[in-house]
Amino acid sequence: MFNKMYKKIFGKKDKTGSIIVIQLNDKIMPIDRGEYYEDPLDEFLQANNYGEVIGGGTMQAQSGEIVFCNIEFLIYTENNEQTICEDIIQMLENLGAPKGSHVTIERTNEKIIFGKKEGLGIYLDGINLPDNVYAECDSNFVLAEISRLVGFDGEVQRYWQGNTETALYFYGGSFEEMNNAISEFISTYPLCQNARITRIA
Secondary structure, eight states, rough: OEEEEOOOOOOSSOOOOOEEEEEEEOOHHHHHHHHIIHHHHOOOHHTSSEEEEEEEEEEEEEEOOEEEEEEEEEETSSSOOHHHHHHHHHHHHHHBBBBEEEETTTTTEEEEEEEBEEEEEEEESSSOOOOOHHOOHHHHHHHHHHHHHTTOSOOOOEEEEOEEEEEEEEESOOOOHHHHHHHHHHHGGGGGGTOOOOOOO
16 A cells, blocks of 8 residues: 655664654655754754664655655663653654654554644645646645645645645644635635645644
């Protein structure tokens, strides 16, 4: 059902400890994942001598659409993994981690659910609309306008280009509020005909 794509980041080899796996319910591209989540996390861990990021991955459906992403990090033996995980969760939620994310402590297989933001995905019909709609309208305008309507200012943009659909993803405080904010635009802009809206977090 799924294809797995990994981007590995290798750390020090002389350290031992507990491996922690973070699964983020975020349809973020691998490069953006590194800049948005992994780099700040690694800086935080190493600055406090808590540990280090040792890997990251992206889970994709057969279509190529991102399902979720992982970050793997090591907590050095001398540190308290529970306390550090609590600090990491707070940090990731401050960065905007969506609902449905979780941390797994491999040593105990304990899973901790976290995430505060809700997610909305809009899937634009890429094959069934009149030719003039595709010629005259622009999905980049849809992305910019919805971003404005939901208050998505300066954050990493998420999207996916499939064979029959183009998906745009947005995260905010409330799915219902985002859906209400874009309803008039979706109902009137030609490229949004046949669009389907789903809750993704």
